[in-house]
Amino acid sequence: MKKEITLTALAKELGGELVGDGNLTINGIRDIEEALPGDLAFILKKKYEHLLEKTKASCCVVPSQVTETLNNKPIIRCKNPNLAFKKAAELILPNHIPHPKGIHEKAVIADNVTLGKDVSIGCYAVLESGSKIGDGTVIYPHCYIGCRTEIGKNSIIYPNVTIRENIKIGNRVIIHPGSVIGSDGYGYEATRTGHQKIPHIGDVIIEDDVEIGACTTVDRAKIAHTKIGRGTKIDNLVQVAHNVTMGPNCIIVSQCGISGSVKIGKNVIMGGQVGMVEHIEIGDNVMIGAKGGVIKSIPAKSIMAGIPVRPIKKTMKILALEEKLPEIYERLKKIEKKLGVK
Numbered sequence: 343m344k345k346e347i348t349l350t351a352l353a354k355e356l357g358g359e360l361v362g363d364g365n366l367t368i369n370g371i372r373d374i375e376e377a378l379p380g381d382l383a384f385i386l387k388k389k390y391e392h393l394l395e396k397t398k399a400s401c402c403v404v405p406s407q408v409t410e411t412l413n414n415k416p417i418i419r420c421k422n423p424n425l426a427f428k429k430a431a432e433l434i435l436p437n438h439i440p441h442p443k444g445i446h447e448k449a450v451i452a453d454n455v456t457l458g459k460d461v462s463i464g465c466y467a468v469l470e471s472g473s474k475i476g477d478g479t480v481i482y483p484h485c486y487i488g489c490r491t492e493i494g495k496n497s498i499i500y501p502n503v504t505i506r507e508n509i510k511i512g513n514r515v516i517i518h519p520g521s522v523i524g525s526d527g528y529g530y531e532a533t534r535t536g537h538q539k540i541p542h543i544g545d546v547i548i549e550d551d552v553e554i555g556a557c558t559t560v561d562r563a564k565i566a567h568t569k570i571g572r573g574t575k576i577d578n579l580v581q582v583a584h585n586v587t588m589g590p591n592c593i594i595v596s597q598c599g600i601s602g603s604v605k606i607g608k609n610v611i612m613g614g615q616v617g618m619v620e621h622i623e624i625g626d627n628v629m630i631g632a633k634g635g636v637i638k639s640i641p642a643k644s645i646m647a648g649i650p651v652r653p654i655k656k657t658m659k660i661l662a663l664e665e666k667l668p669e670i671y672e673r674l675k676k677i678e679k680k681l682g683v684k
Contacts (some may be wrong), residue, residue, distance in 0.1 A: 344369045345434050349401050353418045355433055356426045362416025368400050371434055386423045441480045512550035520557040527561040527584025542584055
């Protein structure tokens with residue numbers, strides 16, 4: 343359900359500066375090139391301010407650096423338009439995701455499952471013996487919750503998520519479709535008769551306010567715990583192997599592969615497709631560029647990139663030289679010819 347709000351009230355809620363008619367109302371949010379009268383649109387960077395000229399939106403939220411309006415279009419200047427978008431969406435489109443309500447008659451729930459208040463469970467979801475679900479948590483259709491697994495309050499488990507046995511998930515955790523939490527770690531011992539599977543009897547602990555993207559896997563520990571720290575955000579298609587420990591507030595972008603027993607500090611950022619070997623440590627506040635190949639531990643506050651990763655300035659110099667290799671090669675051939683060197 344959409345909610346209508348005046349521009350004066352909206353600007354106050356967003357903490358922005360309104361330029362234009364405050365009595366106008368908006369009741370929707372759209373992309374600036376598709377917006378219609380009654381819609382609110384957004385420009386996140388000043389370089390896109392030319393889009394104000396043609397948009398049909400009733401109002402646009404813009405960065406503080408935008409000083410002019412075009413065609414007398416009302417604008418709301420905000421220091422952080424992206425956070426303003428978050429607040430506006432919560433105000434105008436509070437139910438933009440229609441979560442299922444209540445417990446569906448075709449959900450399969452074992453007799454000794456503990457359900458908190460206002461829990462919602464979708465069609466064909468399966469909750470095994472001894473599992474516990476906290477107040478306000480939503481479990482979408484076709485999810486599997488293993489025995490003795492605990493999920494905290496106000497979490498959202500989207501369709502087709504598998505959470506195996508003995509997993510502990512905190513409050514306000516979001517897990518997107520197709521992810522698997524608590525699958526066996528990848529561990530075998532080579533013998534004369536073949537690869538012998540090594541049991542993984544540990545668990546996974548996911549702390550409060552973590553978000554895990556679609557089709558991501560978090561393996562259970564061989565012994566003890568695989569742990570994802572509070573507030574960490576993991577993108578789609580990420581592999582977190584057994585016994586990885588990840589500190590709070592990390593950002594892990596899509597297609598990263600984190601090998602077993604890696605220890606990751608707090609506030610670490612990994613670009614897409616970063617890969618790392620097992621049993622290394624990544625210090626606090628480290629940044630690793632996309633496609634980085636990590637083969638040894640990285641001290642705190644480092645900014646790394648490349649294959650293998652090196653300090654970013656060194657990597658940029660190497661890349662600059664690689665661009666010149668054809669020219670260097672031709673010059674070398676000329677020198678060799680002049681010197682008579684074969």
